[in-house]
Amino acid sequence: MRTPLRPLARILKARETGENPDMIEAENRARRHAATQDKARSRAEGRLLLLGLMFFCAFVVIGGRMGTLASSVPEEPRAAAEGNPIIGQRADIVDRNGRLLSTNLDTFSLYAHPRQMVDPAHTAAQLAAIFPEMDADRLLADFTGERRFLWLRRQMSPEQMQAVHDIGSPGLLFGPREMRLYPNGSLAAHILGGTRYGREGVSSAEVIGVAGVERQFDPFLRDPANEGAPLQLSIDLSIQAATERVLAGGMALMNAKGATAVLMDIHSGEIIAMASLPDFDPNSRPQVAVTGDQSDSPLFNRAVQGVYELGSVFKIFTIAQAMELGLVTADTIIDTTSPLAWGSFRIRDFRNYGPQNSVTNVIVKSSNVGTARIAMQIGAERQRDFLGQLGLLQATPVELIEAPTGAPLLPRNWSEISTMTISYGHGLSSSPLHLAAAYAAMVNGGTKVEPTLLRNTDPQPGPRVISAAVSQSVVDMLRTTVTEGTASMGDVAGYAVGGKTGTADKPRAAGGGYYDDKVISTFAAVFPASDPQYVLITTLDEPVETSGTEPRRTAGWTAVPVAAEIIRRTAPLLGLRPQMDMGDPDSVTLTAN
Amino acid sequence: MRGFLYVFAAMAVIASAFWAYQENYTTQSALCEVRGLYSDIGAAHDRLQMLRAEWAYLNRPDRLADLADLNFDRLGLLSLQPEAFGQVDQIIYPIPPILPITDPIEISNDTLDLGEDPL
Numbered sequence: 001m002r003t004p005l006r007p008l009a010r011i012l013k014a015r016e017t018g019e020n021p022d023m024i025e026a027e028n029r030a031r032r033h034a035a036t037q038d039k040a041r042s043r044a045e046g047r048l049l050l051l052g053l054m055f056f057c058a059f060v061v062i063g064g065r066m067g068t069l070a071s072s073v074p075e076e077p078r079a080a081a082e083g084n085p086i087i088g089q090r091a092d093i094v095d096r097n098g099r100l101l102s103t104n105l106d107t108f109s110l111y112a113h114p115r116q117m118v119d120p121a122h123t124a125a126q127l128a129a130i131f132p133e134m135d136a137d138r139l140l141a142d143f144t145g146e147r148r149f150l151w152l153r154r155q156m157s158p159e160q161m162q163a164v165h166d167i168g169s170p171g172l173l174f175g176p177r178e179m180r181l182y183p184n185g186s187l188a189a190h191i192l193g194g195t196r197y198g199r200e201g202v203s204s205a206e207v208i209g210v211a212g213v214e215r216q217f218d219p220f221l222r223d224p225a226n227e228g229a230p231l232q233l234s235i236d237l238s239i240q241a242a243t244e245r246v247l248a249g250g251m252a253l254m255n256a257k258g259a260t261a262v263l264m265d266i267h268s269g270e271i272i273a274m275a276s277l278p279d280f281d282p283n284s285r286p287q288v289a290v291t292g293d294q295s296d297s298p299l300f301n302r303a304v305q306g307v308y309e310l311g312s313v314f315k316i317f318t319i320a321q322a323m324e325l326g327l328v329t330a331d332t333i334i335d336t337t338s339p340l341a342w343g344s345f346r347i348r349d350f351r352n353y354g355p356q357n358s359v360t361n362v363i364v365k366s367s368n369v370g371t372a373r374i375a376m377q378i379g380a381e382r383q384r385d386f387l388g389q390l391g392l393l394q395a396t397p398v399e400l401i402e403a404p405t406g407a408p409l410l411p412r413n414w415s416e417i418s419t420m421t422i423s424y425g426h427g428l429s430s431s432p433l434h435l436a437a438a439y440a441a442m443v444n445g446g447t448k449v450e451p452t453l454l455r456n457t458d459p460q461p462g463p464r465v466i467s468a469a470v471s472q473s474v475v476d477m478l479r480t481t482v483t484e485g486t487a488s489m490g491d492v493a494g495y496a497v498g499g500k501t502g503t504a505d506k507p508r509a510a511g512g513g514y515y516d517d518k519v520i521s522t523f524a525a526v527f528p529a530s531d532p533q534y535v536l537i538t539t540l541d542e543p544v545e546t547s548g549t550e551p552r553r554t555a556g557w558t559a560v561p562v563a564a565e566i567i568r569r570t571a572p573l574l575g576l577r578p579q580m581d582m583g584d585p586d587s588v589t590l591t592a593n
Numbered sequence: 594m595r596g597f598l599y600v601f602a603a604m605a606v607i608a609s610a611f612w613a614y615q616e617n618y619t620t621q622s623a624l625c626e627v628r629g630l631y632s633d634i635g636a637a638h639d640r641l642q643m644l645r646a647e648w649a650y651l652n653r654p655d656r657l658a659d660l661a662d663l664n665f666d667r668l669g670l671l672s673l674q675p676e677a678f679g680q681v682d683q684i685i686y687p688i689p690p691i692l693p694i695t696d697p698i699e700i701s702n703d704t705l706d707l708g709e710d711p712l
Contacts, residue, residue, distance in 0.1 A: 089642075100649035106639055183649035241654030242672070494675045569672060578675040 005029055089178060090207050091221045092230040093192065093214075095237040096270075096455050102192055102214070102282075104207075105181045108161050108174040110153040111202065114143040117171030126167045127152070130160055143171075154197060154205075155179050175202045180214075182282045188240050190276045190301040191233070191400070191453060194285035210285070211299070213453060215401040232455045234270035239263065242569045243273040250562030251277055251540065258295075258541035260302040260432045261566060266440035266526070266535055268459030269449040271398070273570070274433070276302040293509070302539070304398060305406045307429040310539070311504030311555075313439075313524045314425030315371045319363055320442055320474050321386045322374045324466045330360045330473050336370040345417055347372050350554075363477045364485035366501065368424045375423030380414045383422065389448065389465050390438040392430050398451045406431045425502055432522070432537045439524050443478070443498075443532045446471040479529040490525060490560040492567045494578020498532075499525035499563070501555035506542070518542045521555035523563040528576060536570075538563035 005028045011021045093102040117123055120143035128136035131153065142150055155177050156164075164172055180195040193212020197205045206222075209215035217231055243261050251259040263273040280286050280298040289297040295306060322328045336357045339346040353365045362370035375383060387393055395407040409429035411418040421427040433451055440449040441462075448462035466474075478498030482490045486501045502522040505514035521543055525536045543558035544551045552558070571578070661670040 099652075100645060103646045103649065104642065105646055106643070181646055181650075183646055184653045185655060187654065238654065241658075245654075245658070492675070494678075568675060572673040572675055572677060577678050580680070 091226055091228060094230045094232050095235045099237045100183055102182050105179045107155045107177050107179045109155060109177045111173055112150040112152055113171045115148055117143055117169055120144050123167060123169040130163045177205055178207055180207050186279045186281045188235055189279045189282050191274060192282050194282040212400055216399050233453050234455050236272050239570045239573050240273040243566055244275045246566045246569055247275050248277055254540055254543035254545055254558045256540040256543040258302055260539040262303050262432050262436040262537045264436045264440055264535050266444040266532055268456045269451050270456055271451055271453050274303050301402055303432050304400055305402050307406060307409055307431050308520045309426050309429050309504045310435055310522050311425040311502030312366045313500050313502035313522050315363060316474060316500050318371050318375050318423040319359060320466050320470055321378055323470045327377050328359050332359050334359060334362055334370040334373055336367045338369045340369045340372055342417055360477050360480060364481045366486050371424045372420040375419050380419040383419050384414055390441055392434050392438055396433050396451055399453045432539045435524055436535050436537045439535045441465050442474050443526045475529055475532055478526055486556045487560050490564045492564050494580050495527045495567060495571050496529040497525050497527045497567055498529040499523055503555045519553045521559040523555050523559040525563050527567055536563055
């Protein structure tokens with residue numbers, strides 16, 4: 001009930017006693033004010049309490065959530081995950097038509113917990129019976145020793161796994177493994193390279209590339225963002241297989257200790273086939289040789305890493321440059337008197353080709369003297385620039401991890417005598433792949449080509465090296481070399497092969513001159529000459545052809561027939577139609593009756 | 594009016610809570626199903642991978658070449674040679690079909706074919 005500020009009874013009483021009645025009002029007003037204040041305070045306190053409680057709850061919830069997040073195993077937000085989370089494997093490698101070159105296979109590894117074994121002796125004996133490479137005594141020593149954990153096998157077949165399972169030992173355990181499989185065996189072994197296991201755990205192991213494209217494209221192959229998209233190479237499986245088969249046969253026939261073939265598209269620089277023999281099986285990659293000559297190891301990729309003095313195949317670069325500079329034409333007569341003396345140095349031809357020859361004949365007959373004379377007109381500076389433009393002075397940019405090791409060997413001092421010897425392919429060592437790219441530039445109309453192992457559907461012409469007219473003359477000279485010159489065995493009916501042979505003596509490993517009876521024979525072919533599409537470089541290491549009365553080692557007798565057979569086998573597979581000379585149609589005879 | 598609004602708001606809260614509860618459980622069951630499907634896809638992918646590897650292994654050029662050699666008598670398969678290409682004019686034109694005889698003419702010895710006794 002509201003108390004009046006001036007209660008009449010008290011006022012009257014105050015008036016009677018002579019007190020000031022206003023004091024009563026003031027007193028009452030103060031009391032009312034205090035009551036109002038008390039009420040407001042208690043309400044504010046209640047609100048503060050409620051607010052504090054809410055803050056407390058909020059902090060408890062947030063703190064609790066943070067605690068759970070920190071202490072729980074991380075989990076991907078499944079509802080928000082986009083794309084396909086399944087494909088986390090190393091990507092496949094396929095050829096230009098999508099056929100598998102390399103893929104993965106699920107298998108299992110075997111490891112042991114010796115402490116959990118009931119009967120170690122029995123387990124060791126049984127394991128040794130299943131896996132021939134294991135030794136029962138050594139296993140038993142491991143199982144009964146201090147070790148708590150032991151790897152036994154990295155991978156095994158399902159049959160072996162079942163056999164291990166049947167032993168029934170609780171201490172033998174399996175871990176899932178991914179195995180890299182090369183279904184075609186040794187096919188394109190040097191290109192693919194191989195893989196090994198990286199960090200290994202019980203439940204998984206990473207597969208990492210060790211050589212070839214497996215190593216070069218390791219980040220791409222392992223990137224889950226590609227969602228399993230395969231790596232497509234420019235290699236054609238069938239053509240690679242045919243090339244390797246013919247090359248292996250040729251190598252055996254010619255008693256060579258190694259052989260290489262590179263087949264390249266001259267416009268795009270795509271390598272259609274690249275073989276190096278002897279080869280290996282990337283499924284069980286051999287160990288790197290620690291002693292002896294690395295170039296004798298099957299792991300050595302002769303096509304990319306093997307830098308050799310390739311001999312007369314280089315002559316065409318000298319001639320093409322001289323024609324491009326306007327120094328000579330195909331019909332210019334060159335002095336080819338052999339020997340050509342330069343100080344104490346004498347340059348000789350294989351046999352004497354007479355005192356004078358046309359430029360075409362210098363190529364067709366492969367005259368060192370004629371080429372050296374033309375090189376003297378060009379000069380060292382211009383020759384080096386030109387070979388540099390063709391990419392013969394740096395390692396090839398091909399997508400192999402080994403590519404930088406195939407850097408050409410150049411003379412320390414590019415003197416005039418170096419210019420003369422390099423003009424016919426001595427004094428400068430390069431790989432067959434270098435030669436393939438340089439020949440492609442010579443015959444594709446004159447633009448530079450960079451070799452690639454990746455499928456390239458939209459090739460762009462590189463910078464111009466020689467004019468289209470010179471390129472055409474080069475093709476004509478190469479064709480004449482096959483029809484009339486040193487490479488007469490290289491003609492393949494229907495495919496108008498053009499090419500240049502090269503036979504170079506091998507330099508002695510210990511230095512000091514060249515071997516007399518060891519050569520590198522090379523044939524650089526281009527086909528079809530009417531509309532060049534492909535170049536094929538075939539190189540044999542130390543070939544000897546022994547069907548005649550005396551051993552023959554020149555490229556015309558060794559590399560050329562092998563290359564011709566490769567072209568005969570692969571050109572139809574490349575979809576090239578043979579241009580058969582059908583002759584004139586039978587004449588029509590008019591007869592009267 | 595104010596009382597109605599309070600009741601209405603309370604009902605709306607209950608209804609939306611019920612809806613959210615249901616949606617939550619539908620989502621969780623869908624996620625569970627998706628997880629199952631992913632695991633099925635994974636298994637199918639593994640199987641497919643194995644089959645592709647096996648296919649590639651069975652079709653490796655070495656084996657095909659050996660098979661072609663082995664069955665040469667039966668199949669006569671050769672590697673593709675330049676001679677396998679032909680010219681269009683090497684193919685003969687199709688022989689025109691014989692036109693049907695619409696008005697046959699009887700000749701004297703026709704009857705012999707009918708097996709009638711000439712006598």
